Amino acid sequence: MEAGESSAMICHYKCISCGTDASSIYKDYKNGIIKMEYCVQCRDLIDKYVEYDPVIISLDVLLLKREALRHVLYNSHMQGYWKYVILLVICDAFVKLALQRAKGEITPVNPTYIIYSAMEWGLYKNWLLAVVELTSLVFFICVLVLLFSLLISSKRSAGPNSCKDLVRSVVLSTFGKVLVILAVLWGTKNSHLYIQLIKAYICAANVQALRVCLPGWRIPSVAAISIVGHLSSAYVTNSVQRYLFGS
Structure with missing residues (x-):
């Protein structure tokens, strides 16, 4: 699952903790260097699951964690x-x-x-x-x-x-x-x-x-x-x- 800031268009995401809208999840400084963005409302990471393995995300979804469900619904841009x-x-x-x-x-x-x-x-x-x-x-x-x-x-x-x-x-x-x-x-x-x-x-x-x-x-x-x-x-x-x- 990929999510982030695109130069071609502005994508809208949500903080997985409080649901506040966000324009990006992380900033890409090229050469593999990224900086995770923090929510302006709850001051927590907007989406920690960006760095997680899909297996961990799937397990959290099975456990019905709202943070994982919010990641899949809003931040993963699932296709098909x-x-x-x-x-x-x-x-x-x-x-x-x-x-x-x-x-x-x-x-x-x-x-x-x-x-x-x-x-x-x-x-x-x-x-x-x-x-x-x-x-x-x-x-x-x-x-x-x-x-x-x-x-x-x-x-x-x-x-x-x-x-x-x-x-x-x-x-x-x-x-x-x-x-x-x-x-x-x-x-x-x-x-x-x-x-x-x-x-x-x-x-x-x-x-x-x-x-x-x-x-x-x-x-x-x-x-x-x-x-x-x-x-x-x-x-x-x-x-x-x-x-x-x-x-």
């Missing part, structure tokens, strides 16, 4: 969000298919067929189901945030800087869906509890990401938005699943 979304959808669809097979809800196609993969309609349906689940979660959370922003007139509880930031924060904080793959690797017979724990983890990650995107908002308000958003998304997903699979 569509690739990340595709990864989430593929992992989620594969897990749904494996669990349905374990419960006997889907009968696997005979693997001796030449077009075995193309005839796996259950996987295609679960891809659609995964897209519906992710899209509905983002939609409901964004709508709830906008409604809360209209109801709360306090400047301290102002809305997000942009709808794009809000969508990015929700999508990026659903990385817990990838962890559900472990339930398939460990076996699907006793994976129900593990999957429920992962869902709770995803909800907590959404709360932390929303706190980064919505500075000044109280935890109960953000938690309520995340919980209601997940419940609404689950209702829509279950309705679509009954329509697709007739169960």
Whole structure:
């Protein structure tokens, strides 16, 4: 992840500690000499993660540290969000298919067929189901945030800087869906509890990401938005699943 001051254009960053806007993270004096910038508000380093290894950053993100989430959301200038979304959808669809097979809800196609993969309609349906689940979660959370922003007139509880930031924060904080793959690797017979724990983890990650995107908002308000958003998304997903699979 690279971030810094560019001579071609002025980039805007945020202090990972307090969220204050900054024009640069460090000054490059050429020849490999750089000087880290300090925040004018909290007097701390604007972004210490610039010097960290990506593995350390990933671990801090898994631990739901707001500083790490703020670095990824605002200072890393992550590209290719569509690739990340595709990864989430593929992992989620594969897990749904494996669990349905374990419960006997889907009968696997005979693997001796030449077009075995193309005839796996259950996987295609679960891809659609995964897209519906992710899209509905983002939609409901964004709508709830906008409604809360209209109801709360306090400047301290102002809305997000942009709808794009809000969508990015929700999508990026659903990385817990990838962890559900472990339930398939460990076996699907006793994976129900593990999957429920992962869902709770995803909800907590959404709360932390929303706190980064919505500075000044109280935890109960953000938690309520995340919980209601997940419940609404689950209702829509279950309705679509009954329509697709007739169960």
